[in-house]
Amino acid sequence: MKSLGDALFPLTPALSPEGRGGAQVASGAAVPPAGPLLRVEEIGKRYGARIGCAEVSFDLWPGEVMGIVGESGSGKTTLLNCLAGQLAPDTGRVMFDTRERGMVDTVTMSEPERRMLGRTDWAFVHQHARDGLRMNVSAGGNVGERLMAVGARHYGQIRDRAEDWLGRVEIDADRMDDRPTAFSGGMQQRLQIARNLVTGPRLVFMDEPTGGLDVSVQARLLDLLRGLVREMGLSAIIVTHDLAVVRLLADRLMVMKDGHVVEQGLTDQVLDDPQHAYTQLLVSSVLQV
Amino acid sequence: MTDTAYNFAYLDEQTKRMIRRAILKGLAIPGYQVPFASREMPMPYGWGTGGVQVSAATLTPDDRLKVIDQGADDTTNAVSIRKFFERTAGVATTEATAEATVIQTRHRIPEVPLTEGQILVYQVPIPEPLRFLEPRETETRKMHALEEYGLMHVKLYEDIARHGQIATAYAYPVKVEGRYVMDPSPIPKFDNPKMSDCGAIQLFGAGREQRIYALPPWTQVVSLDFEDFPFEASKADAACDLCGAENSYLDEVITDDAGGRIFVCSDTDYCRSRREAGFVGAQGEEQVA
Numbered sequence: 001m002k003s004l005g006d007a008l009f010p011l012t013p014a015l016s017p018e019g020r021g022g023a024q025v026a027s028g029a030a031v032p033p034a035g036p037l038l039r040v041e042e043i044g045k046r047y048g049a050r051i052g053c054a055e056v057s058f059d060l061w062p063g064e065v066m067g068i069v070g071e072s073g074s075g076k077t078t079l080l081n082c083l084a085g086q087l088a089p090d091t092g093r094v095m096f097d098t099r100e101r102g103m104v105d106t107v108t109m110s111e112p113e114r115r116m117l118g119r120t121d122w123a124f125v126h127q128h129a130r131d132g133l134r135m136n137v138s139a140g141g142n143v144g145e146r147l148m149a150v151g152a153r154h155y156g157q158i159r160d161r162a163e164d165w166l167g168r169v170e171i172d173a174d175r176m177d178d179r180p181t182a183f184s185g186g187m188q189q190r191l192q193i194a195r196n197l198v199t200g201p202r203l204v205f206m207d208e209p210t211g212g213l214d215v216s217v218q219a220r221l222l223d224l225l226r227g228l229v230r231e232m233g234l235s236a237i238i239v240t241h242d243l244a245v246v247r248l249l250a251d252r253l254m255v256m257k258d259g260h261v262v263e264q265g266l267t268d269q270v271l272d273d274p275q276h277a278y279t280q281l282l283v284s285s286v287l288q289v
Numbered sequence: 290m291t292d293t294a295y296n297f298a299y300l301d302e303q304t305k306r307m308i309r310r311a312i313l314k315g316l317a318i319p320g321y322q323v324p325f326a327s328r329e330m331p332m333p334y335g336w337g338t339g340g341v342q343v344s345a346a347t348l349t350p351d352d353r354l355k356v357i358d359q360g361a362d363d364t365t366n367a368v369s370i371r372k373f374f375e376r377t378a379g380v381a382t383t384e385a386t387a388e389a390t391v392i393q394t395r396h397r398i399p400e401v402p403l404t405e406g407q408i409l410v411y412q413v414p415i416p417e418p419l420r421f422l423e424p425r426e427t428e429t430r431k432m433h434a435l436e437e438y439g440l441m442h443v444k445l446y447e448d449i450a451r452h453g454q455i456a457t458a459y460a461y462p463v464k465v466e467g468r469y470v471m472d473p474s475p476i477p478k479f480d481n482p483k484m485s486d487c488g489a490i491q492l493f494g495a496g497r498e499q500r501i502y503a504l505p506p507w508t509q510v511v512s513l514d515f516e517d518f519p520f521e522a523s524k525a526d527a528a529c530d531l532c533g534a535e536n537s538y539l540d541e542v543i544t545d546d547a548g549g550r551i552f553v554c555s556d557t558d559y560c561r562s563r564r565e566a567g568f569v570g571a572q573g574e575e576q577v578a
């Protein structure tokens with residue numbers, strides 16, 4: 001645990017502003033062409049007789065952002081929770097490219113190992129900030145928690161890192177010792193993002209990160225997310241109702257209906273030339289507004 | 290005189306066996322909280338029913354019992370518990386730390402170093418050190434099982450962020466043998482170092498919360514801290530006004546209506562034996578030999 005913490009700690013400040021992970025490979029460094037970061041195979045989850053999601057398969061490559069759209073009840077959250085280890089799927093495998101052992105099925109790995117991933121290489125941004133924050137702990141403490149969880153034991157350094165991250169999500173340093181209860185919804189969501197990204201995760205899961213926010217607040221958050229994704233070369237899976245969100249953030253898009261993936265492809269292709277009747281309806285209903 | 294209406298030390302033999310099993314398990318896994326079926330005792334919970342049950346299961350007819358509350362043998366709580374065991378077990382009692390074989394305590398560890406052959410029984414109100422930030426019992430159990438103790442440092446971080454230093458003065462969390470994080474009961478942090486490498490057996494009983502935990506002799510106990518905010522076993526910066534002791538934990542006592550106050554040893558037996566040995570503090574009177 002300590003050794004992983006030590007290994008992680010120096011990683012994050014060195015995050016290159018060069019852009020997506022894919023670009024690093026292309027730049028001709030001695031990095032071997034890696035396989036997918038995440039390989040999802042035939043994931044299915046039922047709630048009794050009701051289908052949550054079924055037969056979902058896809059690969060996520062390093063540095064790639066996958067958007068998942070679909071109407072309410074189509075299985076987006078169910079799928080995301082299965083992928084992120086928050087819900088046990090009934091069928092299928094979720095292979096993740098771990099640091100130590102390469103591709104490992106996170107569904108069947110031991111719980112300690114999965115929880116370790118959950119606070120190091122994975123991050124989860126909840127729709128409701130209060131589900132992802134400790135509301136009785138200061139903003140600085142919220143950001144510092146993941147650092148302390150992997151062994152950081154120097155108060156001054158933890159504080160510096162927290163301050164740096166609050167700055168990156170546009171929260172004033174003088175709000176650092178305030179609790180999230182004193183923050184607006186948009187600030188809480190930005191704090192949640194900082195808290196998740198501070199350890200330099202390799203894969204971020206987001207469930208409606210802009211949901212429940214005012215339109216102008218949404219726009220600012222989206223801008224910020226886009227900057228972070230580009231700057232850190234984040235790999236991410238983003239669930240949303242909002243096609244504008246995927247247009248801005250996602251390289252690829254998956255459209256879900258009744259628990260099934262009905263169409264997937266490059267975001268622009270899917271949005272500009274939808275093949276499936278349901279996707280056509282989804283796109284037209286939004287774009288005509 | 291033993292009150293013959295009761296079994297030796299009040300509890301029936303079967304209950305004592307159950308408690309002893311919990312104690313032995315606790316000794317085998319230092320710092321681990323062992324659940325036990327706490328019994329109703331003829332006193333309210335706040336009076337240390339957990340400690341009383343552990344003492345009852347530990348006492349033998351040959352033992353000599355000492356009971357202290359905040360370091361003093363003559364406070365109501367200490368006197369009642371001592372009388373209780375005088376009546377129900379008929380054991381000898383003493384105020385001299387070195388002569389006692391079993392010492393039940395609330396809020397202090399005696400100043401005289403404890404030795405092999407002695408048993409120190411702590412009364413514990415809240416055994417779970419993680420409770421402050423994580424109210425879910427299922428979650429705290431998992432955190433102990435998986436050694437996920439980052440949250441403990443979040444608590445210390447919050448302390449420093451709010452007060453400029455680690456303001457926790459009582460129940461200061463410790464790590465036992467590099468494994469379990471443990472609440473030492475509300476002893477002042479001044480006493481924390483005495484728990485480590487101690488010759489006596491240390492037993493902790495929480496009645497309301499139904500938990501027993503233990504430290505076998507010569508166990509390593511380390512107080513949690515940050516590299517740049519190291520643990521300090523602090524006490525009032527003064528000497529005892531009665532016996533002149535400079536290294537004992539002091540209580541501040543108001544002596545008159547005019548705001549007069551003196552510092553005296555909280556360990557009354559320690560203070561008295563020093564005065565009997567001829568030590569005199571600033572306000573003390575020479576003892577007539």
Ligand SMILES: Nc1ncnc2c1ncn2[C@@H]1O[C@H](COP(=O)(O)OP(=O)(O)OP(=O)(O)O)[C@@H](O)[C@H]1O
Nearest residue numbers: 047050051052070071072073074075076077078079
């Ligand atoms: N805990 C549950 N118990 C029973 N059924 C559930 C549960 N959670 C989800 N479902 C059902 O599973 C299906 C998929 O739900 P899910 O929450 O994954 O959809 P979603 O696409 O995230 O919807 P939304 O956009 O409203 O958040 C729905 O039919 C839903 O009613």
Ligand SMILES: [Mg+2]
Nearest residue numbers: 076077078207
């Ligand atoms: Mg949902």
